[in-house]
Amino acid sequence: MEMTKYRDNGQFCSGHVACAGCAEALSMRVILNAVGEDTVGVVAPSCTAVILGGHPMSSAKIPVLHGTLESAAASASGVKRALKAQGRDDTTVLCLAGDGGTYDIGLQALSSAAERNEDILYVCFDNEGYMNTGGQKSSSTPHMATTGSTPLGKATHKKNLIEILAAHRIPYIATASPSHLSDLAAKVEKAKSIRGTKVIIVLIPCLPGWGVADNAAVKTARLAVEAGAFPLLEIEDGVHYSLTVAEKTRPIDAYLAEQKRYRRLSDEDRAALQSEVDDAWSRLLARAGKDLNA
Amino acid sequence: MNAPLFTEDLKLLNGNHAVAWGVCLAEPDVAPVYPITPQTPILEKLIDFESRGACQIELLTPESEHSAMAAAIAASATGARVFTATSSQGLLLMHELLHYASGARTPIVLFNVNRTPAAPWGFWPDQIDSLSQRDTGWVQLYSESPQESLDSVIQAFRIAEAVNLPVMVNHDAFYVSHSVEPVSIPDAGMVRDFLPRIPREIQLGDGTGRSLGAPIDQAAWNLTRREMDAAMKRVENVSEQAGSEWERLTGRPSAPLEFYRCEDAEIVYVTMGSMSGTVREVVDLLRESGVPAGLLKVRLFRPLPVQALRHALAGTSCAIVLDRNYSPGTGGVLHQELKAGLFGMENPPRVHGMLAGVGGVNVPVGSIAKLAADCRNAEQTAEPVWVE
Ligand SMILES: Cc1ncc(C[n+]2csc(CCOP(=O)(O)OP(=O)(O)O)c2C)c(N)n1
Ligand code: SF4
Ligand SMILES: [Mg+2]
Numbered sequence: 194m195e196m197t198k199y200r201d202n203g204q205f206c207s208g209h210v211a212c213a214g215c216a217e218a219l220s221m222r223v224i225l226n227a228v229g230e231d232t233v234g235v236v237a238p239s240c241t242a243v244i245l246g247g248h249p250m251s252s253a254k255i256p257v258l259h260g261t262l263e264s265a266a267a268s269a270s271g272v273k274r275a276l277k278a279q280g281r282d283d284t285t286v287l288c289l290a291g292d293g294g295t296y297d298i299g300l301q302a303l304s305s306a307a308e309r310n311e312d313i314l315y316v317c318f319d320n321e322g323y324m325n326t327g328g329q330k331s332s333s334t335p336h337m338a339t340t341g342s343t344p345l346g347k348a349t350h351k352k353n354l355i356e357i358l359a360a361h362r363i364p365y366i367a368t369a370s371p372s373h374l375s376d377l378a379a380k381v382e383k384a385k386s387i388r389g390t391k392v393i394i395v396l397i398p399c400l401p402g403w404g405v406a407d408n409a410a411v412k413t414a415r416l417a418v419e420a421g422a423f424p425l426l427e428i429e430d431g432v433h434y435s436l437t438v439a440e441k442t443r444p445i446d447a448y449l450a451e452q453k454r455y456r457r458l459s460d461e462d463r464a465a466l467q468s469e470v471d472d473a474w475s476r477l478l479a480r481a482g483k484d485l486n487a
Numbered sequence: 488m489n490a491p492l493f494t495e496d497l498k499l500l501n502g503n504h505a506v507a508w509g510v511c512l513a514e515p516d517v518a519p520v521y522p523i524t525p526q527t528p529i530l531e532k533l534i535d536f537e538s539r540g541a542c543q544i545e546l547l548t549p550e551s552e553h554s555a556m557a558a559a560i561a562a563s564a565t566g567a568r569v570f571t572a573t574s575s576q577g578l579l580l581m582h583e584l585l586h587y588a589s590g591a592r593t594p595i596v597l598f599n600v601n602r603t604p605a606a607p608w609g610f611w612p613d614q615i616d617s618l619s620q621r622d623t624g625w626v627q628l629y630s631e632s633p634q635e636s637l638d639s640v641i642q643a644f645r646i647a648e649a650v651n652l653p654v655m656v657n658h659d660a661f662y663v664s665h666s667v668e669p670v671s672i673p674d675a676g677m678v679r680d681f682l683p684r685i686p687r688e689i690q691l692g693d694g695t696g697r698s699l700g701a702p703i704d705q706a707a708w709n710l711t712r713r714e715m716d717a718a719m720k721r722v723e724n725v726s727e728q729a730g731s732e733w734e735r736l737t738g739r740p741s742a743p744l745e746f747y748r749c750e751d752a753e754i755v756y757v758t759m760g761s762m763s764g765t766v767r768e769v770v771d772l773l774r775e776s777g778v779p780a781g782l783l784k785v786r787l788f789r790p791l792p793v794q795a796l797r798h799a800l801a802g803t804s805c806a807i808v809l810d811r812n813y814s815p816g817t818g819g820v821l822h823q824e825l826k827a828g829l830f831g832m833e834n835p836p837r838v839h840g841m842l843a844g845v846g847g848v849n850v851p852v853g854s855i856a857k858l859a860a861d862c863r864n865a866e867q868t869a870e871p872v873w874v875e
Contacts, residue, residue, distance in 0.1 A: 247702040247704075251696070254696055256691045258561055258699050259702070260700065264584070267519075267554035267558045269561070270547060270554075271559060271565070272561045272691065274545040277545055302549070302553075302554045302557065
């Protein structure tokens with residue numbers, strides 16, 4: 194097992210109210226420490242907003258605007274322009290939103306900010322559902338997963354937001370996982386050094402939402418990466434793809450077995466999901482490979 | 488009359504371009520804007536000014552009015568002076584965020600061009616778009632002419648920043664937005680002095696690490712509304728002061744309420760916006776034929792200057808409210824507000840509610856003049872009357 198000594202700058206405080214064992218709090222700690230104190234945050238209603246805390250408490254050292262669900266990227270743009278007008282263009286603007294606030298209701302504002310290439314760092318905590326409202330599906334919920342609004346399993350696929358973002362040709366897109374914290378920190382630091390719109394999507398296995406054991410969030414995230422169900426990658430300028438974990442080292446079964454939301458699956462269902470993962474993985478390899486040959 | 492049309496500070500402008508001139512002089516730091524007829528000329532003129540270096544504004548052109556208002560709020564919360572403009576559908580799309588803006592105490596100035604909302608589609612002057620936003624915590628001003636729109640948008644920044652509430656200035660589609668008149672452009676230095684930069688008490692990124700808008704308990708939420716109530720109560724005074732200072736500087740009266748021949752008036756027409764021009768003509772005609780009529784023009788609609796209105800209407804027996812808006816199930820919004828404002832007054836005037844010009848239909852001088860005879864000795868009715 195990989196052991197890392199972590200230097201904490203104290204940007205994320207204890208006493209937050211995430212579910213015990215939630216990997217989002219862990220990821221937030223790494224992200225906030227990596228962006229540093231010269232940062233203004235914007236958060237959309239989500240678990241993240243809850244974790245950041247109710248007034249007058251805050252678990253983040255940075256100031257955060259608790260905006261509306263569909264406007265995270267627009268609000269972040271407004272903060273950035275105001276800072277620019279005041280000669281503080283170097284301050285990082287960090288936008289934090291869930292998958293509902295990103296893939297669904299906030300996609301329009303995000304697409305527009307990306308099209309304008311606003312200088313913001315947008316982090317999506319992707320727990321593949323609306324957890325704040327009790328666990329309904331979002332367009333990020335994967336095929337066959339059960340949620341409060343897909344009790345028989347979701348009939349359609351997870352929206353491929355990465356491809357949508359890549360089509361905007363923004364300078365930097367990445368995926369990250371709480372199982373690979375140094376990789377997450379490196380990606381945040383890299384994004385911070387780039388001007389323009391940067392988006393990092395972090396996979397967050399949700400304990401109640403996915404039916405994962407209290408001590409299994411990080412393990413589940415690691416299984417997702419190793420099975421290739423959630424590939425870790427970077428895309429620069431919308432065209433240069435690279436995989437930061439280049440191998441798919443196990444079948445999807447162990448990943449599915451950790452989660453109650455896949456409890457109903459038959460052997461055929463599992464096989465179907467495996468071939469979906471395999472197909473997506475080869476498409477990704479082709480993209481990354483094409484870029485290598487370019 | 489030989490008014491000089493093209494002296495240095497007098498320009499022939501339509502209402503929207505007059506607004507853009509006023510905004511440019513107010514020097515906002517950030518302006519997120521989205522086009523909609525008949526507001527678009529404000530946006531275009533502002534972008535034209537900025538691109539020619541006539542003013543320095545961070546202009547954002549997002550994908551919707553919703554995002555424009557979200558960006559406006561965030562920029563204002565970060566300490567910037569912020570302007571945006573919209574109309575009708577755009578204002579209604581912003582609705583969720585209009586509440587947010589006042590709750591967050593962001594002194595944004597928004598210019599709204601009053602236009603009919605769909606369905607059915609129409610592009611006509613009607614004030615229901617902004618009047619239906621009267622509970623969102625925005626101060627609302629209504630303007631009658633391009634000159635008044637320029638003056639009001641500048642005063643709006645002064646009012647907003649004095650009380651930390653957002654201010655919406657409104658003028659009627661086409662009748663004001665696209666009608667052209669000679670407009671006096673105030674001196675830039677004078678406007679700068681009129682609008683000093685006031686450091687914001689709470690500001691994102693001010694080094695304190697304070698967050699904004701985070702969830703709070705019932706009592707604390709309740710307190711935010713009490714504080715807004717206190718701020719709203721200061722608005723009349725603050726706009727009175729801003730108006731009288733503006734009058735001293737420019738010679739143009741800009742009080743929350745404007746009176747025309749109201750001395751000894753037995754009949755007072757009460758209205759807002761472009762309708763006032765027609766009513767002024769009506770008042771002159773009526774006075775010529777010996778009918779003691781006057782006009783009370785409401786510039787400041789929210790908060791309604793209730794005491795001043797009661798005082799002004801004390802000796803009047805008949806008030807005729809002309810509403811260019813219709814709230815289904817009640818009637819004209821100004822009519823409702825005025826009746827509530829006069830409630831409990833000793834010897835109040837009879838208040839007649841007239842739906843005049845809903846949907847932008849023309850209301851001729853003759854129709855308005857006739858109302859004086861119809862209402863002078865008639866009982867008031869609870870039901871609104873549709874004016875032909
Ligand atoms: C306009 C609007 N509609 C609905 C809501 C209710 N709401 C709050 S959070 C949320 C779901 C958020 O899901 P996601 O973005 O995935 O964040 P998570 O809770 O999963 O962290 C919803 C629907 C809202 N705040 N605003
Ligand atoms: S509901 Fe899920 S994502 Fe939200 S805090 Fe709990 S475990 Fe974390
Ligand atoms: Mg979610």
